[in-house]
Amino acid sequence: MIEEKIKSIGINIPVPPTPAGSYIPLVKTGNLLYVSGQIPLQDGKVAFTGKVSDENIETAQKSARICAINILAQLKKELGDLEKISRFVRLSGFVNSVPEFTQHPKVINAASDLLYEIFGDVGKHTRIAVGVSSLPLNSMTEIDAIVEIK
Structure with missing residues (x-):
């Protein structure tokens, strides 16, 4: 059902990006998965770079x-199957923004809204959204997640 929902909204789940540093992409402890920060990599390249301001929120x-x-x-x-997810617990969103930018939640809402659209209540989560002075590879955003599995 989740896979069908993902396809119905026009998303193809890619091969996961390779870590850009000395870390592993995911750690499982008990029934929690900690997903390392993901930047907007597509086809091996950062899709969106630079500073976020009021002019480029979209x-x-x-x-x-x-x-x-x-x-x-x-x-x-x-997991092999996204149906094994019982709850998204938390997202931490980082926005590479100019100092005067204050709409970080509006940016990270795009990720939160997507998870809710796909998973319904299972996709609801706690969250932080903060501005930072830089991010790896000059990416606009980076988001990590804590997910509970069945």
């Missing part, structure tokens, strides 16, 4: 959405 939202899709890719690789 672009930053696209960036956050790709981060969420990459989280799903990591989960799919680990």
